[in-house]
Amino acid sequence: MDFALSGEQNMLVESVRAFCERELYPHEELVEQSDEVPPELAQEIRDKALKAGFYAANMPEDLGGGGLDAVELALFERELGRPNYALQSFVVRPSNILQGCEGDQRERYLLPAIRGERMDCLAMTEPGAGSDVRGMSTRAVRDGDDWVVNGQKHFISHADVADFCILFAVTGEEETLRGPRKRISSFLVDHDTPGLEVRPGPRPVSHRGYKNCELYFTDCRIPGSALLGEEGKGFELANTWLGASRLTVATMCVGRAQRVMDLAVDWAAQRKQFGQPIGRNQGVGFKLADMATDIRAAELLTLMAAWNHGQGRMTDQDAAMAKVFASEMLARVTDEAVQIYGGMGLMDSLPLERFWRDARIERIWDGTSEIQRHIIARSLLRPLGA
CATH class of the missing domain: 2.40.110.10 (Butyryl-CoA Dehydrogenase, subunit A, domain 2)
Structure with a gap:
């Protein structure tokens, strides 16, 4: 079993991360303070995403999309999980359910959505x-x-x-x-x-x-x-095309947690108390160790689910496990990062309080943690008739 990313996959990760750092990070403070993405900025992000080939990355290449496979898309979404959510949303991935369009619907909805026109x-x-x-x-x-x-x-x-x-x-x-x-x-x-x-x-x-x-x-x-x-077949249509949406939440949680981890490690290495970096204290160092382990476990769980999805055999249980673990992992990581920063972690002059706030919704949307656990438990019990 080879866990290494290919050269192309590594290039994708590096390219998307660089795009986020260059085109999205600089605008985060503006959006945080105004609670708005100005229309001209939204259009600028869309245009740059189109030029970079990142727009509609989830759509098949023969329709004009990026044509990423399931693992590549998971890596793509992981990197887009790092910046402000509102900004990355304009690197648009049209709903996969639009692939169910037929006849004139394709020209009116599907293809314009892929081209960035709608x-x-x-x-x-x-x-x-x-x-x-x-x-x-x-x-x-x-x-x-x-x-x-x-x-x-x-x-x-x-x-x-x-x-x-x-x-x-x-x-x-x-x-x-x-x-x-x-x-x-x-x-x-x-x-x-x-x-x-x-x-x-x-x-x-x-x-x-x-x-x-x-x-x-x-x-x-x-x-x-x-x-x-x-x-009368709306659910069936949704299940055909939207089954991976929970996986998307999971992968984005992993990306955001990695960014938080980087900040926490840097702070623990630079911040000094009692004559040494606070990271040397077991109370802080052990937190970092647990955070890193949590993130790695969530990353492997999401990539395994993505690989299964690409093979056409991802189950509801796979997606539910990835979603519940990664979203709750993000909550733990952001909370511990705030603790490592101390009082400064809650100041809006630093990004930690934003990541802490943002983490809370991930356990609710696209299926609550309770719903995910219900799916997992049901998949275990049903084969036994329970």
Whole structure:
């Protein structure tokens, strides 16, 4: 078993890290203080990402994307986990579910998203249906050749800068052995469609500049051609293309933890107390040792899951293990780093308090830690009939 990265993989890591350090790091303080990414800066990042060949890196090469394989994409996302989240989001990776587009949808949504001409967002979460996705109440009802949508979505990331959303809505019910179950369908909805209103959502403490929004559908009429995939098969479509989203969270957590680790090691080597660097004290040195071990374990877990994904055999358990371990690892690492910095770790003149704040959301979005543990436990018990 060879754990070494290839020459091309190392070049990818070095190139993306250099891009982040050169094009994104210098703007972090601006975004942290203003809670905004100025439109001109967002466009500049998009243009530079396109020029560097980093835009739509997750999309197949024959569609105009970067064509990275699963391991390469994990390495790519790991490096993009280092800078401010709002800034790196403009190195856009269109939702993989757009690969389910057919016919005119490809020319209207998929290909423009890959070329950087249009931007998508995923509209699934609702106020009354977070982890219980099938509990959603937004409905799309047939009316002639059209669909009429009513309902609300919230916590919709970057909907404020997106041109269209990939909407999941209830389109009926079906009988199962466990009783009636909602049938979910997916639609492509332009944000300028009458009856759709995009409003600012609550302001989070994590990832300043990266906005979440609320989408309100009031008798929003969309054409039959807006249906993405088959009616009632929205979950199946999502599972086909979105299974690796939790892996993305995991890899980005690893990248951010590595940056925090670098800061903590430098501080422990330079900061002196009682006549010596604080890193020589076991109380600090052992923290660094545990942090490094935690990061290495999370890195190997995520890369193994990515490799399995590339072989077409990544399980829900693989992704769940990577996500829960890496996100909780990041929480431990950032917390210990603040402790190593002492009082200065909580000052906004240094970046540690930002990393500490930002780490908190990772255990919640894309499936809470509790949901990940449920997936893992279920995968262990089901083969035994439990």
